[in-house]
Structure formats: structure tokens, C-alpha cells
Amino acid sequence: MAQPTDLDLYERIRQKDKEALEVLYDRYEKLLYSFAYRMMKDSQAAEEVMQDVFMKLWRGKGAGQYVSGRGKFSSWLLTITRNASIDLIRKKKVQEVEWDQRDSVHEDLPGVEQEIEDKEERDQLRRAVHTLPDEQQRMICLFYFQGMSQREIAEKCDIPLGTVKGRVRLALKKLREHLEKEGGIVYER
Known part of the structure; x- marks a missing residue:
């Protein structure tokens, strides 16, 4: 039996097919994790980004919609991963600044x-x-x-x-x- 295409899986995920999500996850988890890890340089943060990407796919929110005429599905997934990584980096930087500001109040x-x-x-x-x-x-x-x-x-x-x-x-x-x-x-x- 032929393997389902990324587009087939994506369409099934949009119909809330959990099995399709699992297949797509197995197919792309290593690629997305390593991509996020290169940006984050932190395994826990890379894992968080990867989970966020698949949750966006499942919910159908925050990832936009894949259009096959605009490029490869894997490129689209990597773009979502990049954006999620940048969002997490920005969020962490804001938190670090808040901690730095709080801690610096007590420094002499x-x-x-x-x-x-x-x-x-x-x-x-x-x-x-x-x-x-x-x-x-x-x-x-x-x-x-x-x-x-x-x-x-x-x-x-x-x-x-x-x-x-x-x-x-x-x-x-x-x-x-x-x-x-x-x-x-x-x-x-």
C-alpha cells in the first residue's frame, strides 16, 4: 500500500484525524526538532517549539493554511517552526529583561x-x-x-x-x- 502524501495527511488532519497527525509527526519530528534546536540551542525549547507547531496544525490556528501551489509542504512546516522559534526567543528575552530589571533594583x-x-x-x-x-x-x-x-x-x-x-x-x-x-x-x- 502506498504511503499517504503530506497533502493527504494535512487534509485528514484538518478533518481531525489523529492517526494522520501521528503519521505526519513521525515523518517530520526529527527535521523540525533539529531545525528548532539550531535556532534555540536548547533541547527543551526545541521540543516546546516542535510541540507548538504540531498543536497549531491540529487546531488549524496560528499556522495559516498550506497551499500546494506555493511550495513544498516541508518548507511550509519549517517556516512555521522558524516563526514559532522566533516567537519563543522573543518571549524568553522579554522574561529575561523583566528578571534583570527586578534583580537590578537591589544592586549597589x-x-x-x-x-x-x-x-x-x-x-x-x-x-x-x-x-x-x-x-x-x-x-x-x-x-x-x-x-x-x-x-x-x-x-x-x-x-x-x-x-x-x-x-x-x-x-x-x-x-x-x-x-x-x-x-x-x-x-x-
Whole structure:
């Protein structure tokens, strides 16, 4: 008997077929886990992302809908995984900042002023990044915050290397202009 296609399984999942979800899970769990792990560098977080992806598939919410004419099913799943990883990274960073803020209230150590200045610069940079279009934000996050090479980003996002380079270059230009306009951090050209 022939194996069901990804599209067949996806359609069955939309009809709440648990067996189809299990088959798709078995088919893609290693790929999605390793992809999430490369982004998260934390096995527990990668597992959380992977579970989130399959829950989105099951609920039919938060993942959009797969359209076969737009690309491979596996690419679509990897895009959902990437987005879920980025969401979790952002969530964890917000939690870390909240903890840092709470803990720093009780500090009377030398260098606190420098830490405050550094935090203000990070906050200013974070606000500036949020002014960028989504595609440019994604490139900056992957390139600077995740430490990926432009070639890795091109492969991960399934876009040409030249597009990645152009988006990073444009994003950096916009960030520089925004930060200089705000009178904050000034970067050498």
C-alpha cells in the first residue's frame, strides 16, 4: 500500500484525524526538532517549539493554511517552526529583561551605571529594530541575534542570497538613520 502524501495527511488532519497527525509527526519530528534546536540551542525549547507547531496544525490556528501551489509542504512546516522559534526567543528575552530589571533594583555594585547605560542602548536598539518591516526584522534577528551567516539565512528562509544581503544592508541603513535621528547610539560608517 502506498504511503499517504503530506497533502493527504494535512487534509485528514484538518478533518481531525489523529492517526494522520501521528503519521505526519513521525515523518517530520526529527527535521523540525533539529531545525528548532539550531535556532534555540536548547533541547527543551526545541521540543516546546516542535510541540507548538504540531498543536497549531491540529487546531488549524496560528499556522495559516498550506497551499500546494506555493511550495513544498516541508518548507511550509519549517517556516512555521522558524516563526514559532522566533516567537519563543522573543518571549524568553522579554522574561529575561523583566528578571534583570527586578534583580537590578537591589544592586549597589560598582559598574551599575555602565550596566544601566548598556541596557538603555539595548532597549533603544530593540525599539529601532521594531520600526523595520517584518522581512528586515527577521534578517537582523537571524543575522545578529542568532548569529547565522547570510548564506544560512538564505537557505533557511528559502530566498536568494542576494535578497538576504540586500535586506540586511537596507535594515542596517534604516537602523543607523533611526538611531542617529533619535540622538542615541551613533555608529561609525
